Amino acid sequence: MGTKAVFLLLALLSFSAVSLRSALAENEEDPGLVMNFYKDTCPQAEDIIREQVKLLYKRHKNTAFSWLRNIFHDCAVQSCDASLLLDSTRKTLSEKEMDRSFGMRNFRYIENIKEAVERECPGVVSCADILVLSGRDGVVALGGPYIPLKTGRRDGRKSRAEILEQYLPDHNDSMSVVLERFAAIGIDAPGLVALLVTTIGLFHQDLTVLAELIV
Template identity: 75%
Template structure:
């Protein structure tokens, strides 16, 4: 009888323990789902949020075509540096240097247009939609305006309270670094060699400032550059020490400079890439096969770009109760 009682008690305790563990695990999974990024995060709190962003992007692009390049570059400069949390948009304070004022952020501009989008959102849903989500979705919609693919991206990010100027160099790949270093930095956020090649396809649009390429032109022209393309570059970058304020630049793609397409890959295979990293993509055995494939197949490029941008946009976001929803994208709320 005692034996049966002990057996029953053991089974009862085991059942309670198993039930508790199962419930705890289920609650944890539910908590993760609530706190993580999801599609259409604002469907209940601000159902028109993504439509407002899309409409603003279209209006701003119609008035200022180059805004789309800025939005695309913003997502790279923000999300690649530790977290996708709109830290890039913060202004400097007495205690904190802004990321956007660092040398590596040279050429970044048009932040005022993100403020325009934020203001439109705030009029409809004050204090609900994060600047981090606006930054990501505006980049996605900017790609569409340029003729690129529509990429379904999750939302639910919250805004960070500090800029990361002091660690920017540690995370952000540079166009003059070795391909090994570039690949390693992207690998740290989950993007493989194929994804790196696809993301750099963003160089299909926009322009490169002369300050970034004069070392390939003076005192001698880099022999790796296509000699037929050199006269055009020299005409645009005529000064060995260009004045940054004069905004001297060369279009990345002379053929279709305002269209997001795979022409970039054909250009770099023809030695017309402006940056060192563009040239290295075609010479490194880890990346060249993907360059060749993307040059031949635009659908493949779009597919891999979409995959890589999704990974980038989901890099270590602040969700749930972390961070805040800034009222203004350039200032943390406590400073108001």
């Protein structure tokens, strides 16, 4: 790997953490969220999630950035409530099946983590917290910084597919439009690179172009 590619990887890890903070900023101010929310009801929850992330990353190297993108797609659309994970019904289309969710994958790995947590603490830990914590631990798995996060999120019961286009860019949008949309929620160009670098169809530039963008 060349020097520039190495720099890009290290930069992405740092910017991934910044993007994670930006995507969660408003949600973290929720008075219902606290550090170590599950300390009495499921004290091993975060350890289980962390170990599952490590295991899945070891088996499937593409998981870490996918989890980071899950956070953005869930939290950018009004709330970090795991509504992204809801399946379609006869009356409602799921968020994950919308065009704006093009290229997203690895939802099954969130289910794997949920199952591991459920074996120890049935019905206690929300999918919303699992989604957020797995993204945090995915950054760590890649060598990025650890970010302490509050927990206690509640799972949403309603898909927000009908308003998705108001918040998420289309894969055919120009880069200027994409930058503008992300800037509106506090994510700058370097943070944008961290979120979109692995998104096929939305970000086609090669390593050299990406490196030049963030330097």
